[in-house]
Amino acid sequence: MRRFLPALKNLKRYPSLIAGLVLISIFVVVSIYTVIAIPYSEATRVWQSSGERTENPKLARPVWFDWFTSEQLPRTIQVSLADEGATLTEEFIGGGLKRVEAVLPFEYRYDGFPSELQMRMRWQFEDQRAFASVYWRKPDGELITLYDGVRVRASQSLYISSEQDLRARLGMAPHEGLFLLDTTVPREERQPMHGTYEVIVRAELSETDSLGALSLTVYGQVHGWGGTDHQRRDLLLPLLWGAPIGLAFGVLAAIGAQMSTFVLAGISTWFGGKLERVFIWLTQVNVILPVLPILIMISHLYQPRIWTILGLVIAMSVFSASMLSYRAMFLQLKESPYFEAAQAYGAGNFRIIFRYLLPRIAPTLLPQFVMIVPVFVFLEATLAVLNLGDPYLPTWGKMINDAQTQGALYHGHYYWIVLPSILLMGVGFGFALVGYSLDRIFNPRLRDI
Amino acid sequence: MKGALGRLGKYTAVRLVFLFLAVLVAVYATVLIANMGGELDRIVEVQIRHEVGVAIAMNPEWQRLSWEEQEALAAQMIETQLRRRGMDEPFFPNRSLKFLRDAMTLQLGRARLIKSDSHSFEVKNILLERLPSTLLLFATAELLLFFITLFMALFLSRRYGSFLDRVFIALAPTSAAPGWFYGIFLILIFAALFRILPWGGMAPPGTQPAFTLGFIGTLAKHMTLPVTAIIISAVFAGVYSSRTFFLIYSTEDHVELAKAKGLSSRAVERRYILRPTMPPIITGFLLLLISMWMGQIVLETVFNWPGLGQVYYQAIVMNETAVIVGVIVIYGYLLCATVFLLDFIYAILDPRVRVGAGGGGR
Numbered sequence: 001m002r003r004f005l006p007a008l009k010n011l012k013r014y015p016s017l018i019a020g021l022v023l024i025s026i027f028v029v030v031s032i033y034t035v036i037a038i039p040y041s042e043a044t045r046v047w048q049s050s051g052e053r054t055e056n057p058k059l060a061r062p063v064w065f066d067w068f069t070s071e072q073l074p075r076t077i078q079v080s081l082a083d084e085g086a087t088l089t090e091e092f093i094g095g096g097l098k099r100v101e102a103v104l105p106f107e108y109r110y111d112g113f114p115s116e117l118q119m120r121m122r123w124q125f126e127d128q129r130a131f132a133s134v135y136w137r138k139p140d141g142e143l144i145t146l147y148d149g150v151r152v153r154a155s156q157s158l159y160i161s162s163e164q165d166l167r168a169r170l171g172m173a174p175h176e177g178l179f180l181l182d183t184t185v186p187r188e189e190r191q192p193m194h195g196t197y198e199v200i201v202r203a204e205l206s207e208t209d210s211l212g213a214l215s216l217t218v219y220g221q222v223h224g225w226g227g228t229d230h231q232r233r234d235l236l237l238p239l240l241w242g243a244p245i246g247l248a249f250g251v252l253a254a255i256g257a258q259m260s261t262f263v264l265a266g267i268s269t270w271f272g273g274k275l276e277r278v279f280i281w282l283t284q285v286n287v288i289l290p291v292l293p294i295l296i297m298i299s300h301l302y303q304p305r306i307w308t309i310l311g312l313v314i315a316m317s318v319f320s321a322s323m324l325s326y327r328a329m330f331l332q333l334k335e336s337p338y339f340e341a342a343q344a345y346g347a348g349n350f351r352i353i354f355r356y357l358l359p360r361i362a363p364t365l366l367p368q369f370v371m372i373v374p375v376f377v378f379l380e381a382t383l384a385v386l387n388l389g390d391p392y393l394p395t396w397g398k399m400i401n402d403a404q405t406q407g408a409l410y411h412g413h414y415y416w417i418v419l420p421s422i423l424l425m426g427v428g429f430g431f432a433l434v435g436y437s438l439d440r441i442f443n444p445r446l447r448d449i
Numbered sequence: 450m451k452g453a454l455g456r457l458g459k460y461t462a463v464r465l466v467f468l469f470l471a472v473l474v475a476v477y478a479t480v481l482i483a484n485m486g487g488e489l490d491r492i493v494e495v496q497i498r499h500e501v502g503v504a505i506a507m508n509p510e511w512q513r514l515s516w517e518e519q520e521a522l523a524a525q526m527i528e529t530q531l532r533r534r535g536m537d538e539p540f541f542p543n544r545s546l547k548f549l550r551d552a553m554t555l556q557l558g559r560a561r562l563i564k565s566d567s568h569s570f571e572v573k574n575i576l577l578e579r580l581p582s583t584l585l586l587f588a589t590a591e592l593l594l595f596f597i598t599l600f601m602a603l604f605l606s607r608r609y610g611s612f613l614d615r616v617f618i619a620l621a622p623t624s625a626a627p628g629w630f631y632g633i634f635l636i637l638i639f640a641a642l643f644r645i646l647p648w649g650g651m652a653p654p655g656t657q658p659a660f661t662l663g664f665i666g667t668l669a670k671h672m673t674l675p676v677t678a679i680i681i682s683a684v685f686a687g688v689y690s691s692r693t694f695f696l697i698y699s700t701e702d703h704v705e706l707a708k709a710k711g712l713s714s715r716a717v718e719r720r721y722i723l724r725p726t727m728p729p730i731i732t733g734f735l736l737l738l739i740s741m742w743m744g745q746i747v748l749e750t751v752f753n754w755p756g757l758g759q760v761y762y763q764a765i766v767m768n769e770t771a772v773i774v775g776v777i778v779i780y781g782y783l784l785c786a787t788v789f790l791l792d793f794i795y796a797i798l799d800p801r802v803r804v805g806a807g808g809g810g811r
Contacts, residue, residue, distance in 0.1 A: 301765075400633070409641045436618075
C-alpha cells in the first residue's frame with residue numbers, strides 16, 4: 001500500500017487516465033443500477049413479450065430531442081372515461097332502448113402532429129345489434145364524423161389513423177387532418193390547432209346493455225429517454241442492459257484470454273522442452289486459424305448463449321500471438337540469478353513460477369490487459385450486429401442490428417443507431433484511455449516523450 | 450554463401466510444410482463444425498426421405514404398386530440419392546476426410562442455393578467472382594493506411610509535443626472500435642445527411658461493376674466510405690505506436706553519431722531511424738492485415754460490398770456448407786501467404802535474419 005500512495009499522487013499528471021477511470025466508473029455504476037432495478041429475468045421477459053407495450057408510440061424519438069429545438073414535440077396522450085372531464089350520459093328513450101353519449105376531452109398543446117390515433121371500446125351487452133357513431137370536435141367547434149354507425153363488438157380497437165375512408169375525406173393522414181389548424185397552407189407549413197379536443201361516442205342500446213370502457217390514445221413523436229423501435233419497445237432497456245453485458249463480456253474475456261496465455265507462457269517457458277515446443281506450435285497454428293469466421297459459424301449453427309460464446313472466445317485466444325512475446329520476456333527473466341537461488345533453497349517449480357516468475361512481469365502487462373478489453377466489447381457487438389449474439393438478451397449490438405435491418409439510417413431514425421454506438425464508444429474509449437495512460441506510466445521510456 | 454542459401458532453402462521448406470499443416474488443422478476443424486459433426490447429413494437424409502415419399506405419393510403409376518413394392522422402390526430411390534451425394538459412407542472419418550482433401554486441393558464443389566452473378570453454382574466461380582472486390586477494397590485501404598501511418602509517424606516524431614502530435618495521441622484510443630463501427634457513422638453523415646456519397650455496394654443499383662477504365666470514377670465513389678472507415682479504425686493507434694518507436698530509436702547512440710557527422714536530417718531518418726525500425730513496424734502491420742482479412746465480414750455486410758466476407762455471411766445464414774468451407778480455405782491460404790511473406794520481408798529488411806537461423810555468416 002505504501003508503494004501505491006506516491007503513485008496515486010502522480011495520477012494528477014495523467015488527466016487522460018482520470019478521464020478514462022471516470023468513464024469506466026460511470027458505466028459500472030449504471031450497470032449495477034440496471035442489474036438491481038431491472039433484474040435479468042424481467043429484462044428478457046419485457047424484451048420478448050409483445051403484449052404490454054401497446055401504449056408506446058412506434059419509432060418515437062427520445063424525449064430530450066426537445067432540448068435542441070424551440071418546439072415541444074408531441075408526447076403520448078391517453079384519455080379514458082375514468083379521467084376528469086370525461087362524461088358518460090345515459091337517456092332512456094322508451095321501447096326498451098337507451099341512448100348513450102360519452103365525451104372524452106383532451107388538451108393538445110404540442111408543436112407537430114401525433115404519430116397515430118387509436119381508440120378502444122368495451123361494451124357489455126346481450127343484444128348483438130347495437131351501432132355506435134364516433135365524432136371528433138376540434139377546439140374551434142368543427143365537428144368531424146369519424147365513424148357513422150359502426151357495428152359494436154364486445155371489445156374492439158379502432159385504428160383511426162389508418163382508416164382509408166377518413167383519409168380520403170380529409171385528403172391527408174387522419175392524425176394530421178384531425179389536428180390541422182389551417183387547411184390552405186402547403187404541406188411543410190402545416191401546424192396543429194392548440195386547445196381542447198373532444199371525442200364523442202353516441203350509441204343506442206337496449207336498456208340492459210352499457211358502455212364498459214372507452215379510451216383514446218394519441219401517440220406522440222417522442223417517448224422515454226431512449227425512444228422506441230418498430231415493435232414499440234422502449235429502447236431504454238437495451239441501452240441500460242447493454243452496459244452490464246458489454247462490461248462483463250469485455251472484462252471477463254480479457255481476463256480469461258490474457259491470464260491463461262500469460263500463465264501458460266510462464267509454465268511452458270520455465271519447464272521448456274517438449275511442452276514449450278508444443279505450445280509454440282499451437283500458437284502458430286492459432287495465428288492461421290480464422291477465428292472470427294469460425295466464431296460466426298458456430299454462433300449461427302448452435303445459437304449459443306452469451307456465456308458459451310465467452311468461453312469459446314477465451315478458448316480461441318489462449319494460444320494467441322502474445323504467447324510468443326510473453327515467452328521472449330520470460331526467457332530473458334529466466335536467466336536472472338535469483339531463480340538459481342530459489343532452486344538452491346529447494347523451492348518447487350510451481351512455487352517459482354507463481355511466486356517469482358509471473359509476478360515480475362505482471363505489472364508491465366496491465367496496460368495491454370486494459371487495452372484489450374474494448375476489443376472484446378466490440379467483438380460481442382460485432383456478433384450481435386450479424387444477429388448472432390445471444391438470442392434472448394437485449395444488447396447494444398442487437399439494437400444496431402435491429403436498426404440496420406429496419407433501415408433506420410435510410411428512414412432517418414438516427415437515434416436508434418447513434419445512441420448504442422455512443423455508449424459502445426464510451427466503454428471502448430474509457431478502457432483505451434486508461435490503457436494508453438498506464439502504458440506511459442509503466443513504460444518509463446515513454447514517459448519523457 | 451552457398452551454405453547460407455541452402456539453410457535458407459531448408460528453412461523455407463520447413464516453414465511451408467508447417468504452414469500447410471496449420472491450414473489443414475483449421476480447415477478440418479471448419480469441416481467438422483460446418484457439418485455440425487455429421488448432424489447436417491442426418492438433416493439432409495430426412496429431407497431426401499421426405500422428397501422420395503412425396504414423389505411416390507404423387508405418381509399415379511407408382512400408386513398402383515403394392516405396399517411392399519412401394520417400400521422397396523422407396524428404399525432403392527433413397528439409396529440412389531444418398532450414393533449420388535456420397536452419403537452412403539459414414540461422415541466420420543471417411544466423408545469428413547474426403548471433404549478435407551477436396552477443400553485443400555481447392556475442389557470446392559457446388560452450392561445448393563447461392564449462385565454467382567454468372568448463374569453458376571460452382572463454389573469456385575462464386576468465390577472467384579467475389580475475391581477481386583475484397584482484394585481491391587482491402588489492398589487499397591491497407592496501402593493507404595501503411596503509407597499514411599508511416600509518414601505521419603515520421604512527421605510527428607520530428608515535432609513531438611506539437612499540437613498535431615497531441616491530437617494524434619489523444620485520438621489513439623479511437624482505434625478500439627472496428628471498421629464497421631465507423632462505417633455506420635460515415636454512412637449516417639455522408640449518405641443519409643448530406644447525400645453526397647452512395648450508401649453502399651460497388652456500383653449503382655441495377656448496374657454491374659466492371660474493372661474497366663470508365664468505371665474507375667464510380668468505383669472510387671463507392672469505395673470512399675468503406676476505405677475511410679478502415680483507415681479511421683486503425684490509423685491513430687498505428688501512428689501512435691510507430692511514432693513512439695521512432696522516438697525511442699532516434700535517441701540511440703548511432704543516430705546521435707550520424708547527426709554529429711553532419712548528415713542531413715532526411716538521410717538520418719532514412720538510414721538510421723527508418724531502417725532498423727522497419728521490421729517491427731512491418732510485423733505489426735502484417736498482423737493487422739491478418740486480423741483484417743477476417744474481421745471485415747461485418748464491414749462488407751454494412752456497406753453491402755460484394756466481397757468474400759459478405760458471401761461468407763450469406764452462406765452461414767443459408768447453411769451453405771460448401772461455400773463456408775471454401776471461404777475458410779481461401780482465408781487459410783491468404784493468412785498462410787501473409788505469414789510466409791512476413792518471414793521474407795524480415796529476411797530482406799533485417800540483415801541478422803538474412804543469412805538464416807543460427808547466426809552464421811561469419
